[in-house]
Amino acid sequence: MSAPTVSHTPTVRGRVSWLATARVLIQLAWARTFSPVLLLAVLALVLLPMLFALAFASRGSLSGDPVVFLIQRYDTLVGALATPLIALLLGTSAFSAEAEDGTLLYLVTTTTPRWWIACVRVVFASVGTGLLSAVAVWGTGALAAGGHDPLGVTRAFTVAVFFGGAAYAALFTALALLTRRALVGGLVYILIWEGVLSATFPALHYLSVRQWMLAVAASLTEATDARFNVGPSLTASLISAALLLVLAVYVGGRQLQRPRISRIGT
Amino acid sequence: MSAVAAMSTPTPALVFDAVSHWYGDVVAVNDVSCTVDAGITGLLGPNGAGKSTLLQLAAGLIAPSAGTVLVYGERPVEHPRVYDRVALVPEREALPAMLSARAFVEARATLLGLRDPRGAAQRALAEVEMDTVADRRVGGFSKGMRQRTKLAAALVHEPTLVLLDEPFNGLDPRQRVHMMRLLEARAAAGTAVLLSSHILEEIQGVASNILVMLSGRLAASGDYRTLRRLMTDRPHTVRVRSHDDRRLASALIQLEAVQGVELERGGLVVRASDYTAFARALARVAQAQAITLYEVEPTDESLEHVFAYLVAR
Numbered sequence: 001m002s003a004p005t006v007s008h009t010p011t012v013r014g015r016v017s018w019l020a021t022a023r024v025l026i027q028l029a030w031a032r033t034f035s036p037v038l039l040l041a042v043l044a045l046v047l048l049p050m051l052f053a054l055a056f057a058s059r060g061s062l063s064g065d066p067v068v069f070l071i072q073r074y075d076t077l078v079g080a081l082a083t084p085l086i087a088l089l090l091g092t093s094a095f096s097a098e099a100e101d102g103t104l105l106y107l108v109t110t111t112t113p114r115w116w117i118a119c120v121r122v123v124f125a126s127v128g129t130g131l132l133s134a135v136a137v138w139g140t141g142a143l144a145a146g147g148h149d150p151l152g153v154t155r156a157f158t159v160a161v162f163f164g165g166a167a168y169a170a171l172f173t174a175l176a177l178l179t180r181r182a183l184v185g186g187l188v189y190i191l192i193w194e195g196v197l198s199a200t201f202p203a204l205h206y207l208s209v210r211q212w213m214l215a216v217a218a219s220l221t222e223a224t225d226a227r228f229n230v231g232p233s234l235t236a237s238l239i240s241a242a243l244l245l246v247l248a249v250y251v252g253g254r255q256l257q258r259p260r261i262s263r264i265g266t
Numbered sequence: 267m268s269a270v271a272a273m274s275t276p277t278p279a280l281v282f283d284a285v286s287h288w289y290g291d292v293v294a295v296n297d298v299s300c301t302v303d304a305g306i307t308g309l310l311g312p313n314g315a316g317k318s319t320l321l322q323l324a325a326g327l328i329a330p331s332a333g334t335v336l337v338y339g340e341r342p343v344e345h346p347r348v349y350d351r352v353a354l355v356p357e358r359e360a361l362p363a364m365l366s367a368r369a370f371v372e373a374r375a376t377l378l379g380l381r382d383p384r385g386a387a388q389r390a391l392a393e394v395e396m397d398t399v400a401d402r403r404v405g406g407f408s409k410g411m412r413q414r415t416k417l418a419a420a421l422v423h424e425p426t427l428v429l430l431d432e433p434f435n436g437l438d439p440r441q442r443v444h445m446m447r448l449l450e451a452r453a454a455a456g457t458a459v460l461l462s463s464h465i466l467e468e469i470q471g472v473a474s475n476i477l478v479m480l481s482g483r484l485a486a487s488g489d490y491r492t493l494r495r496l497m498t499d500r501p502h503t504v505r506v507r508s509h510d511d512r513r514l515a516s517a518l519i520q521l522e523a524v525q526g527v528e529l530e531r532g533g534l535v536v537r538a539s540d541y542t543a544f545a546r547a548l549a550r551v552a553q554a555q556a557i558t559l560y561e562v563e564p565t566d567e568s569l570e571h572v573f574a575y576l577v578a579r
Contacts, residue, residue, distance in 0.1 A: 016379040024373045031364040101360035106370075106419065109325060109354050110377035111346050257344040259327065 021112050025120040028107070029094040038089055045085055046136045049077040053143035066145045067153055071225045073140060074157040079213045080194055083133040083161050084168045088186040091125040091172030096182050099260050108259045118177070118252025122170045122245065129165030134158050156220035157213075164213035167241045170248035171209070177255035205231045209244075212237035277339040278303050279427040279458035280324055285333035287319055294319040296482040297333070302427075302460050306453045308473030309462035316482040317462040318357065321429045324460065325354040337427065349378065353420035357431040359412045363405030367396055367415045370404060374419045390418040393448065409436030417445070421452075428452065430461040434468045446472045502541040507533040507561040508552070517551045533561070 056069050098104035107117055141154030149155055171189075176182040198208030205211040211231035216238075218228035232240070280302040287295040295316045302324075309317050322328045323335050326342025335342060342348045362370060371390055375383035391397040394414040399407075404415055413436050420428060428449075434442050449459050449472060463469050469476055470490055478486040478493065486493050508514045511534045515527045518536055523543040528535045538544035541564070552559050 017376070020376050020383075024376045027369070028362060028365075028373060031362045034364070102356055102358040103360050103362060105327070105354065105356055106374060107377065108327070108346075109349050109352070110374065111349050111379050112377045114346065258329065 016112050016116075018116065021116065022120045022123075025107075025112075025117060026124050029121055029124045032097045032103075033090060033093040038093065041089060042086055042132055045082040046132055046139070048082060049073050049136050049140040050143055052077060053140040056144045057146070067150050067223050068225070070141060070144055070150075070153045070157075071223060071227070073144075074137060074153070074160075074217070075210070075214060075227060078133060078136050078140070078157065078161060079164060080199075080210050081190075082136050083129060083165050083213075084186075084190045084194060084209070086132050087125060087129040087165055087168030088172045088183065088190065090128045091122075091169045092176040092182040092186060094121060094124075095173065095176035096180075099177070099180070104259050108256050113253070114256035115249055115253030117256055118173065119249045122166075122173045122248060122252070125169035125173055126162075126166035129169050130162035133161035133165050137161055151223040152221045153217075153223050156217040156223075159220055160213040160217035163216045163241065164209050167209045167212060167244050170245045174248040174251045174255075177252050177260065180260070202230060206236060206240065209241070212241055278336075279338060280460065281334075281336040282320070282323070283334040283336070285320075285323060285330045285335055287316075287323060287328065287331045293482050295323065295330075298479075298482075298484045299333075300477055300484060300487055302458055304453065304456050304458050305475065306449055306459045306461065306473045308469030308476040309460055309479060310464070310466065310469050310476055311462075311479035311485075312464055315464075315479040317464075317479055318431055319482075320479065321354065321431050321460070321462060324427075324429050325352060327354075349425075350423070351425050352427045353423070353425040353429065355416050355420045355428070355430040355433055357435065359409060359416075359436070361404040361407075361412060361415060363403065365404060366401050367391060367404050367407070367411075367418070368400040370415065371400075371419045371422050375422045378423045380423055386422050387418070390422040391415075393421060394418045395444065410438060410441050413437055414441070414445075417448075426456065427458045428460070430459065432463055433461055434463065434465070442468075502538045502544070503565045504536045504538060504541075504544065505533055505561070505563045505565050506536055506548070506559065509558040509560070510555075513555060514552065514557050517555050517557075518548070521547050521551070523547055535565070 052073055053069075056066070095104070098107065108114070137154055137157045141149060141157075145154070172182065172186050175185055179185055193204075194208060194210045198204045198211060208231075214227060214231050215234050215236070218225075218231075219234045231237070278301045282298045282300050285295060285298045286293065298316075298320065309320065311317050319328070323330055324337065324342070326335075326337070326345060326348060329343045337348050337352055340348060342352070365373070368387055368391065371387040372383045375386045375390075380386045388397065388400075391400045394417050396411065396414050396418055399411065404412065407415065413433065417430075417433065420430075430449075433445060433449075437445060449461070453459050453474075461469070461473070474489060476487065476490055476493060477484060506514065506518075511529060515529055515534050518524050518534075519527050521544065523538050523540040524536055524547075525539050526537040536544070545562075548559075548562065551557075
């Protein structure tokens with residue numbers, strides 16, 4: 001056996017490249033997120049509102065006003081269900097898996113700033129959630145309204161799901177670094193807080209991503225609906241979401257300083 | 267300290283100063299003080315002795331509950347710049363299964379801010395003899411291949427302090443020897459290597475200095491012969507061959523440092539209570555009796571003996 005050779009080529013260190021590290025962090029996130037089960041779950045969430053739209057379209061004029069139908073479904077099936085659940089899956093998968101099996105170590109024993117690692121993971125989950133939710137919005141709109149966009153509802157909710165997707169993704173990405181039971185915690189949040197409490201108690205509207213999404217959608221469409229009138233203003237929603245994003249990146253970065261790695265030994 | 271003195275005394279790679287760490291009620295590391303510098307230092311102890319916790323403290327992944335950990339003079343916790351010079355190889359085998367070994371090592375190189383991640387990854391993979399299979403997914407790798415991939419990922423930025431947790435697990439004998447040589451070559455080039463193991467032969471063969479941990483405490487430190495010397499309250503067994511074993515035996519039995527002598531075929535076995543005193547007295551006795559010594563060999567100087575004694579103590 002030949003003796004091992006120690007490299008004498010000097011390793012040149014430079015400044016951490018934001019773009020290159022972002023590419024690597026997304027590559028690692030994708031490697032840990034993608035699985036057939038996750039793909040099926042996301043597909044089901046994207047197709048669910050479309051199935052409702054198909055049923056709506058099949059009844060023709062008997063179904064009623066497509067604008068009313070679309071606002072209801074975009075709020076209940078997309079904004080309160082598909083978008084947060086997709087954000088939960090994309091936001092928690094990578095960090096939770098990495099913390100559980102210890103591979104998070106390979107991220108946190110590098111010179112890349114911790115806040116940047118958290119930030120890129122939030123962007124990864126946000127963009128993924130936004131794109132997948134937008135597909136659900138477009139598909140539902142196209143099926144229910146016969147390819148039209150009455151009163152700009154579909155366009156408005158497309159923007160709203162990107163906005164809400166970012167807020168949900170930030171929340172769940174930080175949650176994955178805070179607790180081992182991020183998936184359960186996220187589900188409870190979606191079903192209890194967003195699904196029941198924030199819809200029941202007006203005082204909680206300001207703390208509901210779902211209500212923020214409605215505020216954004218309301219500002220971009222000419223349609224009117226009772227649910228547009230009860231939530232926070234557009235300004236309050238934008239400020240709240242921005243605060244949530246900053247807080248999630250800060251908390252995520254802090255958590256990565258002292259990562260929750262189950263153990264490094266067996 | 268004056269500037270001249272500071273220049274002449276390089277900062278140690280790693281210093282533990284009265285370090286303790288506990289998880290709730292469980293004390294994992296208890297008042298450990300030691301220094302790790304260039305060369306290979308073995309961290310020896312049974313499972314649960316606190317070795318992995320000590321390595322995590324050194325890597326800045328956890329903060330000490332008490333005491334101070336310094337890596338090149340700086341506290342490593344919440345200080346990512348230390349990873350310019352520090353690498354940790356965990357015992358756990360998990361790697362991103364979908365990535366190839368090359369992609370994984372390149373990813374580390376990029377996150378460490380190397381200018382040429384591709385070239386650095388290629389060099390590191392070649393160093394651990396993984397370059398020929400580097401484009402295969404790590405999900406299909408054997409345990410040994412995973413170990414070597416982890417090592418490549420750790421060495422990719424040529425760190426000067428390498429922390430390894432049970433690095434020989436899963437390696438076949440040939441790979442084990444290769445890794446030992448690799449670490450020795452790194453150490454000879456000035457790298458400080460701290461490697462943990464619960465298998466004595468691994469450490470004895472490669473480490474110039476050994477830290478023995480038991481129940482979170484640093485039970486002993488030094489080279490394995492020094493550790494043996496520490497066992498003053500336990501008889502040492504030495505095999506001696508001379509041209510007149512019987513006469514030597516009768517002379518040795520009268521020494522205070524000798525507890526017993528057994529004549530065996532081809533020599534005699536001496537049980538000494540104080541090894542150092544015996545070694546000095548043996549030379550005097552042999553000279554006085556005009557006996558020629560052919561061989562003097564401690565029979566229980568293996569680390570296995572040292573470890574067994576320290577565990578039982």
